[in-house]
Amino acid sequence: MAEGERLIPINIEDEMKSAYIDYSMSVIVSRALPDVRDGLKPVHRRVLFGMHELGIRSNTAHKKSARIVGEVLGKYHPHGDTSVYDTMVRMAQEWSLRYMLVDGQGNFGSVDGDSPAAMRYTEARMRKIAEDMLGDIDKETVDFRLNFDDTLEEPTVLPTRVPNLLINGASGIAVGMATNMPPHNLTEVIDGTIAYIENNDIEIDELITHIKAPDFPTGGTIYGYDGVREAFKTGRGRIVVRAKSSLEEVQGKECIIVTEIPYQVNKADMIKKTADLVNEKKIEGISSIRDESDRNGMRIVYILKRDAIPNIVLNTLYKHTALQQSFSVNNIALVKGRPEMLNLKDMIFHFVEHRHEVVVRRTKYELRKAEERAHILEGLIIASDNIDEVIALIRSSSNAEEARGKLIERFKLSEIQAKAIVEMRLRQLTGLEQDKLRSEYDEIMKTIEDLKDILERKDRRMQVIKDELLEIKAKYGDERRSVIEYAGGDLSIEDMIPDEQVVITISHAGYIKRTSLTEYKTQNRGGVGQKGSTTRNEDFLEYLFSGTNHQYMIFFTQNGKCYWMRVYEIPEGSKTSKGRAIQNLINIEPNDKVKAFICTQDLKNEEYINSHYVIMATKKGQVKKTSLEQYSRPRVNGINAITIREDDELIEAKLTNGESQVMLALKSGKAIRFEEGKTRPMGRNASGVRGITLADDKDEVVGMIAVNDMEANVLVVSENGYGKRSKLEDYRITNRGGKGVKTISVTEKTGELVTIKNVTDKDDLMIINKSGLAIRMSIENLRVMGRATQGVKLINLKGNDAIAAVAKVMKDEDEIEELDEANSTDTSDDISDGTTIVDDSEE
Numbered sequence: 001m002a003e004g005e006r007l008i009p010i011n012i013e014d015e016m017k018s019a020y021i022d023y024s025m026s027v028i029v030s031r032a033l034p035d036v037r038d039g040l041k042p043v044h045r046r047v048l049f050g051m052h053e054l055g056i057r058s059n060t061a062h063k064k065s066a067r068i069v070g071e072v073l074g075k076y077h078p079h080g081d082t083s084v085y086d087t088m089v090r091m092a093q094e095w096s097l098r099y100m101l102v103d104g105q106g107n108f109g110s111v112d113g114d115s116p117a118a119m120r121y122t123e124a125r126m127r128k129i130a131e132d133m134l135g136d137i138d139k140e141t142v143d144f145r146l147n148f149d150d151t152l153e154e155p156t157v158l159p160t161r162v163p164n165l166l167i168n169g170a171s172g173i174a175v176g177m178a179t180n181m182p183p184h185n186l187t188e189v190i191d192g193t194i195a196y197i198e199n200n201d202i203e204i205d206e207l208i209t210h211i212k213a214p215d216f217p218t219g220g221t222i223y224g225y226d227g228v229r230e231a232f233k234t235g236r237g238r239i240v241v242r243a244k245s246s247l248e249e250v251q252g253k254e255c256i257i258v259t260e261i262p263y264q265v266n267k268a269d270m271i272k273k274t275a276d277l278v279n280e281k282k283i284e285g286i287s288s289i290r291d292e293s294d295r296n297g298m299r300i301v302y303i304l305k306r307d308a309i310p311n312i313v314l315n316t317l318y319k320h321t322a323l324q325q326s327f328s329v330n331n332i333a334l335v336k337g338r339p340e341m342l343n344l345k346d347m348i349f350h351f352v353e354h355r356h357e358v359v360v361r362r363t364k365y366e367l368r369k370a371e372e373r374a375h376i377l378e379g380l381i382i383a384s385d386n387i388d389e390v391i392a393l394i395r396s397s398s399n400a401e402e403a404r405g406k407l408i409e410r411f412k413l414s415e416i417q418a419k420a421i422v423e424m425r426l427r428q429l430t431g432l433e434q435d436k437l438r439s440e441y442d443e444i445m446k447t448i449e450d451l452k453d454i455l456e457r458k459d460r461r462m463q464v465i466k467d468e469l470l471e472i473k474a475k476y477g478d479e480r481r482s483v484i485e486y487a488g489g490d491l492s493i494e495d496m497i498p499d500e501q502v503v504i505t506i507s508h509a510g511y512i513k514r515t516s517l518t519e520y521k522t523q524n525r526g527g528v529g530q531k532g533s534t535t536r537n538e539d540f541l542e543y544l545f546s547g548t549n550h551q552y553m554i555f556f557t558q559n560g561k562c563y564w565m566r567v568y569e570i571p572e573g574s575k576t577s578k579g580r581a582i583q584n585l586i587n588i589e590p591n592d593k594v595k596a597f598i599c600t601q602d603l604k605n606e607e608y609i610n611s612h613y614v615i616m617a618t619k620k621g622q623v624k625k626t627s628l629e630q631y632s633r634p635r636v637n638g639i640n641a642i643t644i645r646e647d648d649e650l651i652e653a654k655l656t657n658g659e660s661q662v663m664l665a666l667k668s669g670k671a672i673r674f675e676e677g678k679t680r681p682m683g684r685n686a687s688g689v690r691g692i693t694l695a696d697d698k699d700e701v702v703g704m705i706a707v708n709d710m711e712a713n714v715l716v717v718s719e720n721g722y723g724k725r726s727k728l729e730d731y732r733i734t735n736r737g738g739k740g741v742k743t744i745s746v747t748e749k750t751g752e753l754v755t756i757k758n759v760t761d762k763d764d765l766m767i768i769n770k771s772g773l774a775i776r777m778s779i780e781n782l783r784v785m786g787r788a789t790q791g792v793k794l795i796n797l798k799g800n801d802a803i804a805a806v807a808k809v810m811k812d813e814d815e816i817e818e819l820d821e822a823n824s825t826d827t828s829d830d831i832s833d834g835t836t837i838v839d840d841s842e843e
Contacts, residue, residue: 023175024174024175024176027174027175028174028175028176028177028334028339029334029337030042031043031172031174032172032173032174032178032179033170033172033174033177033179033332033333033334033339034165034170034172034179034181034333034334035157035165035333035334036165036333036334036335036340036342036347036350036351036354037157037160037165037350037351037354038133038157038158038159038160038164038165038354039160039163039164039165039166039167039168039170039333040157040158040164041170041172042077043077043079043083043084043087044087044091044101045154045155045157045158046072046076046077046084046154047068047072047077047084047087047088047091047102048101048126048130048133048134048158049076049134049137049154049155049158050068050071050072050075050076051068051071051102051124051125051126051130052126052134052137053071053075054067054068054071056068056124056125056126057125057126057131058103058125058126058127058128058130058131060125061125062103062105062123062124062125063123063124063125064119064120064122064123065085065088065104065106065119065120065122065123065124066119066120068088068124069081069084069085069088069119072084075147075152075154076147076148076152076154078148081119085116085119088102088124089104089108089109089116089122092104092108092124093108093109094217095111095217095218096217097168097183097217098167098168098169098183098184098185098186098215098216098217098481099129099162099167099168099183099186099476100127100129101126101127101129101130101133101168102124102125102126102127102130103124103125103126103127104122104123104124105122105123105124106121106122106123107121107122108122111218111261111266111267111298112266112267112268113266113267113268113269128475128476129162129475129476132160132161132162132472132475133158133159133160133161133162133164134158134159134160135159135161136159136358136362137155137158137159139361139362139365139366140361140362140364140365141159141357141358141361141362141365142155142156142157142158142159142358142361143155143156143157144156157354159358159362160354161355161468161469161471161472162186162472162476163186163189163190163193163347163348163351165181165333165347165351166183166184166189166211166347166348166351167183167184167185167186167189168183169181169182169183169184169214170333174339177332177339178330178332179330179331179332179333180327180328180329180330181329181330181331181333182214182216182231182239182263182327182329183214183215183216183217183263184211184213184214184215185211185215185478185479185480185481186472186473186476186477186478187473187477187478187479188210188211188212188215188480189211190469190470190472190473190477191210191211191473192207192210192211192344192348193348193351193352193469194466194469194470195207195210196345196348196349196352197352197462197465197466202345204232204233204343204344204345207232207344207345207348208229208232208344211232211344212480212484213225213228213239213482213484214228214231214239214327214329214482215480215481215482216241216262216263216327216481216482217263217481218260218261218262218263218265218481219244219260219481219482219483220241220242220243220244220260220261220262220263220481220482220483221241221242221243221244221482221483221484221485222239222240222241222482222483222484222485223240223241223242223324223485224240224485224486225484225486227239227240227326227329228484231329231331232343232344233343233344234341234343235329235330235331235332235341235342235343235346236328236329236330236331236341237328237329238326238327238328238329239326239327239328239329240324240325240326240327241262241263241324241325241326241327241482242262242318242323242324242485243258243260243261243262243318243323243324244258244259244260244483245257245258245259245314245323246259247310250301250303253287253303253304253306254304254308254310255301255302255303255304256301256302256304256310256313256314256317257299257300257301257302258298258299258300258301258302258323259297259298259299260298260481261298261300261322261323262322262323262324262325262327263325263327264325264327265322265325266322267291267293267298267300268291269322270321270322270323271289271291271300273321273322274286274289274302274317274321275289277320277321282320283313283316283317283320283321284308284313284316285304285305285307285308285309285312285313285316286302286303286304286305286308286313287303287304287305288303289301289302289303290303302317331343331347333347335350352465355465355468356461356462356465359454359461359464359465360455360461363451363454363455363461364455366447366451367448367451367452367455370444370447370448370451371448372416373444374441374444374445374448375414375416375417376416376417376420377437377440377441377444378417378441379411379413379414379416379417379418379420379421380417380420380421380424380428380437381437381438381441382411382413382417383407383411383421383424384428384429384434384437386411387429389410390407390421393406393407393410394407394422400422403418403422404418404419404422405418407421407422499548499549499550500516500517500548500549501516501517501546501547501548502514502515502516502517502546502547502548502549502567503515503516503517503519503544503546503766503807504544504546504547504553504567504570504597505544505579505768506544506579506582506594507578507579510581510582510593510594511578511579511580511581511582512570512571512579512580512581512582512585513570513571513572513573513577513578513579513580514549514567514570514571514572514573515572515573515574515575517546519574519575544766544768544805544806544807546766546807547567547599548567548599549566549567549568550566550567550568551566551567551599551600551601552564552565552566552567552599552600552601552602552603552634553565553566553567553570553597553598553599554597554598554599554600554614554631554653555582555586555588555594555596555597556594556595556596556597556598556616556641556642556650556653557588557589557592557593557594557595557638557650558592558593558595558644558649558650558651559589559591559592559644559649559650560640560641560642560643560644560650561588561589561592561638561639561640561641562631562638562639562640562641563586563587563588563638564586564634564635565585565586567599569585570585571585575774582594586638587636587637587638588638595649595650595651595652596616596650596651596652596653596654597653598614598653598654598655599655600612600628600655603628603631603632603633603634604632606629608628609627609628609629609632610627610628610629611657611658612627612628612655612656612657612658613625613626613627613628613655613656613657613658613676613681614626614627614628614631614641614653614654614655614656615653615654615656615660615662615676615679615704615706616641616642616650616652616653616654616688617650617651617652617653617664617691617701617704618642618644618645618648618649618650618651618688618701619648619649619650619651619700619701620645620647620648620694620700620701621664621690621691621692621693621694621701622645622648622687622688622689622690622691623662623664623679623688623689623690623691623704623736624642624679624682624686624687624688624689625656625676625679625680625681625682626641626642626681626682626683626684626686627681628655630683630684631684639684640684640685641653641684642684642685642686642687642688643685643686643687644687645687651700651701651702651703651704652701652703652704654704654705654706655706656676656706656708657708658676658677659676659677659708660676660706660707660708661673661674661675661676661706661707661728661733662674662675662676662679662691662704662705662706662707662736663704663705663706663707663714663731663756663758664691664692664701664703664704664740664756665701665702665703665704665716665740665743665753665755665756666692666694666695666699666700666701666702666740666753667698667699667700667701667702667752667753668694668695668696668699668746668752668753669742669743669744669745669746669752669753670692670695670739670740670741670742670743671714671716671731671740671741671742671743671756671787672691672692672731672734672736672738672739672740672741673728673731673732673733673734674691674733674734674735674736675733676706678735678736679691679736689736689737690736690737691704691736691737692736692737692738692739692740693737693738693739693740695739702752702753702754702755702756703755703756703757704756705756705757705758707728707758709758709760710728710729711728711760712728712758712759712760713725713726713727713728713758713759713760713779713784714726714727714728714730714731714743714756714757714758714759714787715756715757715758715759715765715779715782716743716744716753716755716756716757716791717753717754717755717757717767717794717803717806718744718746718750718751718752718753718754718790718791718803719750719751719752719753719754719802719803720749720750720751720797720802720803721793721794721795721796721797721803722744722749722750722751722790722791722792722793722794723782723791723792723794723806724744724782724785724789724790724791724792725759725779725782725783725784725785726743726784726785726786726787727784728758730786730787731743731787741787742787742788743756743787744787744788744789744790744791745788745789745790746790747790749790750790750791751802754802754803754806755803755805755806757806757807759779760779761779761780762779762780763779764776764777764778764779765777765778765779765782765794765806765807766806766807767794767795767803767805767806768803768804768805768806769795769797769801769802769803769804770801770802770803770804771798771801773801775795777794782794
């Protein structure tokens with residue numbers, strides 16, 4: 001170690017901490033975050049100031065980019081040349097900045113992500129709006145600091161008249177924080193700023209009426225408004241932006257045409273990734289993609305296959321590609337050198353404060369200059385009033401110094417005035433020039449008075465700010481580019497699927513499909529039925545259910561688990577197709593079978609899920625009631641709905657409103673009716689309470705109904721095709737757990753009971769045999785009978801055929817005869833258990 005040197009031991013941890021904090025503060029303050037006042041980072045500010053110093057205005061010739069970059073590098077920005085050039089390039093790209101600050105000439109890149117030409121090839125100059133950001137910079141309106149080598153001064157902020165932070169946004173990653181501010185429309189921002197100046201206590205909700213939402217340079221559609229409102233109020237939010245698209249027919253093929261894409265999306269990358277998804281069969285329905293963009297604008301053409309539904313393809317594109325992007329707003333900017341999260345009002349407040357300071361400093365500067373000029377004019381006027389004496393004094397002096405001294409002594413002038421008189425030109429002795437001096441002096445005194453008034457009154461200063469903002473609005477204001485779709489929200493394919501009523505069928509082997517109800521026709525009682533479905537050998541349709549496309553389908557299995565699916569997600573099939581295996585649609589266990597299903601409306605509606613219950617019944621007579629809220633959070637692998645005891649299985653689940661009456665029917669022909677209130681709500685894992693006592697070990701529950709309408713009838717059907725309807729009051733209300741009363745006279749002819757339903761005259765009945773035949777008939781053709789009779793024959797069965805499933809469908813009385821017509825259409829009407837369908841047929 002050299003003489004005089006010594007070692008100072010330092011803890012490496014402390015040194016790392018302090019060094020990293022210094023580095024991170026440097027990145028935060030002087031690199032990555034914009035200043036709240038002018039919305040610029042140091043590099044942007046230096047580029048604009050460098051161009052200002054070079055005299056490259058919007059009305060001068062373009063200069064080589066390399067020249068500008070060299071100026072900025074050599075004088076103000078001691079970093080890489082690419083950082084400066086890239087900054088300047090971005091300020092000249094119409095797809096990057098909403099209001100460009102640089103006017104570029106040459107290749108400045110493209111929205112496809114092409115790089116700009118090297119700086120030696122391109123040229124640039126300032127745009128008019130950038131000049132307005134630098135206006136008054138020479139009037140001591142902002143603080144200057146020394147540059148990196150202390151030889152020059154650079155501004156710490158620009159005295160901008162333009163609310164640049166709001167209109168152009170910013171993005172940057174610092175250390176431990178980042179900023180991502182969206183651009184806005186200049187006209188709207190200035191309207192909002194003026195509204196704030198007029199009322200400093202304005203609420204953000206009121207500001208939103210002026211500044212409606214971000215306005216991206218690439219246009220697009222802002223889909224949904226919640227994220228925008230959240231961002232304006234808190235400074236953080238997620239704004240969903242969609243491409244602007246339309247449908248066209250090109251050469252006989254349907255096409256989706258995209259003319260605007262979301263902000264910051266690379267068009268070429270997006271098209272490539274979409275093509276990959278089409279090739280991987282993740283996006284169906286597109287045969288080819290063409291990019292027909294040119295200098296007149298963007299045009300991406302997605303050519304569809306013949307059988308594709310354009311809206312569904314478009315929604316799939318939104319879901320899987322960059323045609324829909326979310327912009328995460330994170331409004332962090334430097335306020336007095338410290339990073340702060342800002343809402344909309346904060347940003348306007350800081351801009352107005354900055355403008356106020358600039359106006360005060362500019363006015364003080366102008367006042368000082370005016371007073372200095374007035375002072376000189378006073379001297380010149382004294383001289384012109386005593387011109388002969390002044391000339392004599394000057395002529396008698398041996399030098400300028402002596403002349404000044406004599407003038408000061410004789411006319412009580414100041415040094416400055418005396419100097420001005422000595423340096424006066426001869427032409428100022430003419431009468432015209434002397435009049436000019438007086439009128440200039442009068443004008444300047446008025447100006448001084450006006451400037452003093454501005455400095456004394458805040459309302460005058462605010463009026464100046466407003467006038468200047470209105471001037472900026474008149475110069476650069478334009479229409480919005482991004483359209484706002486207030487009704488939008490999270491993307492859902494259901495928006496594109498008509499909410500029509502459908503019949504859902506499930507076969508014994510577990511095949512499911514949905515079919516439009518219009519495929520089924522009404523027949524008279526006792527008909528043979530029409531072919532309902534093609535099934536595999538020895539398979540038959542076991543369940544038939546009716547609902548609408550937008551409902552939630554909740555499946556309950558015999559082992560007590562429950563699974564979710566939207567009805568439109570069930571594969572569509574014709575009346576004669578066999579459908580798809582449920583195992584392929586939901587993650588059901590191999591040894592389990594779906595036994596019950598309910599259709600519910602929106603599971604996100606808290607009022608709805610808290611006011612409805614699911615009542616379940618098992619084969620051995622257990623019942624259980626659970627709030628629908630417990631089933632409102634779908635999981636892919638299902639959840640436990642009820643704990644099933646050994647040798648038992650779940651057979652039915654119904655949706656109720658908490659005030660229904662429950663009826664259970666046994667294979668042996670008995671039924672019980674009790675109030676739903678007798679069963680208290682339980683958790684999902686409970687196993688329930690006794691609902692009915694079985695006649696013997698071979699007996700079992702065949703069905704359960706939940707009745708709200710006391711006028712409804714009870715329909716029972718036996719396996720050999722006999723059925724009848726009885727009045728509800730024929731079944732007395734008892735406590736749950738009893739043996740029940742006779743509901744049908746079970747004989748060899750009738751066979752055992754297979755189902756129980758609640759029906760009215762407006763209902764139709766749909767019966768499906770194990771052989772796959774289906775028949776639809778009107779309930780009103782069935783007369784009401786006593787509960788102990790054996791009923792009438794509903795359907796003629798051939799050979800060993802038996803009834804597999806029975807469901808009811810409701811229809812409008814006036815339309816019965818029209819149902820057979822080919823052009824009839826059905827629309828659905830939800831009710832609580834999801835089994836009601838209304839046929840509103842039209843000619």
